[in-house]
Amino acid sequence: MPHTTNLQSAFSSETIRELSGRYREPAWRTEQRWRAFEIFQKLPLPDSRYTKIRNLDLQTYRLAPESSEKLPEFAREREAIYSQIDNAVVSTKLPQHLREKGVIFCDLETALREHADLVQRYLSQAIAPSEDKMTALVAAFAASGLFVYIPKDVILEEPLRLVHLLDCSEIAALSHLVVVLERGSRATLLEESYARHPYGDGTPFHAAVTEIYVGEGAQLQFGGMQNWNEETYSFVRRRAQIQRDARMHWTIGWLGGKLTHSYVESRLMGPGATMEDIQVLFGRNRQHFDLTSSLRNMAPHVKGEIHVKGVLKDRARAVMYGFIKVEPPAQQSNSYQLAQGLLLNDGAHCDAIPGLEIEANDVRATHGASIGPIDEEQIFYLQSRGLERERAKRAIVEGFLTPTLEQIPITGVRERFHALVEEKWH
Amino acid sequence: MANALEIRDLRVSVEGKEILKGLTLTVKTGEVHSIMGPNGSGKSTLALALMGHPKYEVTGGEVLFKGQNILELEPDERAWLGLFLAFQYPLEIQGVPLGRFLWAAKKAQLGQSETSNGKPDKKADAKALGEFRKELKAKLSLLKLDEVFGQRYLNVGFSGGEKKRAEIVQMHLLKPQIAIMDETDSGLDIDSVRVVAEAINQLRGPEFGALIITHYQRILNFFRPDYVHVMADGRIVRSGDYSLAQELEAKGYDWILNGQEQGVS
Structure with a gap:
């Protein structure tokens, strides 16, 4: 396998030639x-008023060669059928009975x-x-990725775990x-x-794109759980295009990262499409954490709900953007x-920034935000029953x-999140 | 020897304003005391200060419980000693089911009182949990609350009366030696008052003492307190037996308060 380690910067034309x-x-x-x-070279880092990206020098990273290393028990314990270490896809194995149904599940290069x-x-x-x-x-540079294709009317009972x-x-x-x-199909995808x-020392860097296409009447539950170490820069952009009467359900738990930059958008493109985005x-x-949840109502009778909850300790900060855009055809939509x-504690900080843009006249669109310190009265109440502060x-x-x-x-995810919160408490 | 809660010349301020102005009172196990008095006399301040609410600053006097000065203790440490407060306004806490919370509280108390070797005993735990569940069910039923309340989030969506009854469920399960009840009867209809009073009566005995703060004589009809105290302007201004409560019911507070320098604040 060719290596790219000796190049001035991994993000160069040589790398593209090499990859292709x-x-x-x-x-x-x-x-x-x-x-x-070309675009990558022109654009600045996605800085914003609330999120300044400091000390990230993309030139210092390299792209890993393929690794032959096997993922430890880790993936097995999680019953993962896809696993990736850094940039290397380590395994993709789809159970036989799903292959027989025409499900495609393979790394992007194989799919190509x-x-x-x-x-x-x-x-x-x-x-x-x-x-x-x-x-x-x-x-420009991703050499690893995954292509998942669920044919018409195929229903997956078990979650696909990545x-x-x-x-x-x-x-x-x-x-x-x-x-x-595809139309009428159903699946649950879980990405950990x-x-x-x-x-670890050093500053890991991660960037990911997730594109989701939910066909007519199809249903997808997407579960995400991010627990990078606290030195990691992570940029994730996800979007789902949701067709007529289809359902999209996002549940994402964020625990790790030094700087986590996430953008999740749901486009309700067909009448009757619904989505829930819970983070x-x-x-x-x-x-x-810089988290954006965006909802675009593009057809009549669609329904979308965004719910983001954050707990911040020490000097952690979060900005939670919630954007709802109701386009002219989206009459009688509900968001x-x-x-x-x-x-x-003092020093922890959270901003909620809602945005509503409504171009249709017969719609419901509401938003709410509440941010505040933990309630001392509640603490006292529980303490009075014998719980330590x-x-x-x-x-x-x-x-x-x-x-x-x-x-x-997915029950396992729920419990793991609880357990991870417990760990992070100390 | 009875365990006692001894309050001596207690002075308490809230945000710089003195509310309790030298209050002295002793409640022993085996006794039920009732404190009555007009609004603003400092009854709730007394209850919250005894439990250790951080907003209530003790500026003088002392409070001994089982001979130990509790004013330096955290509220949870006071609870471990066997003190309990039934809140006038129980807090709503999302996502914390009543049953699971009480089990955690119970375990916290046991952990404090036992001289265990620190090794978790799963079998014993499971057995204790089974017994706890049975007891919770029985106590909910005693307070005429449906079994599902055990799974419901602490006070969330409970009616005023349900909240007060749930406080008594908690008291029954945690088995304090001295319980302070802050206007547990207010906001209850007459049937609920009876249910609550009967539940309190069940706890009466040589191992249990209570300080019942109330606005109305009504609840006292269902369990005769051993002592009745009248509080005004941060002090106990009169003490007597049950007949004092009856007298107050007939004549109001004015005849006592008029003898004071200051009236109702």
């Missing part, structure tokens, strides 16, 4: 890489060779490489996930992200957005998160 050669990519794909590379037409129809269609510097970066592990902090871990649900070195975060020390923040605070935090976590459709 290594995988014998179709011309259109290479062309896409070149265009994305074996299902070129299908991939071309969806790759970089929902998320344009030009959206920001990081989407351009992924489009695990991504960050190991080497000098490697830019990029990944591109494309998920297609972990650090091999919870307290919870727990931040401590100096973690920073709701709620942001809640619980601050455990710290335990009382923990009970309140868990209680704050529980009603939301209970909506996570």
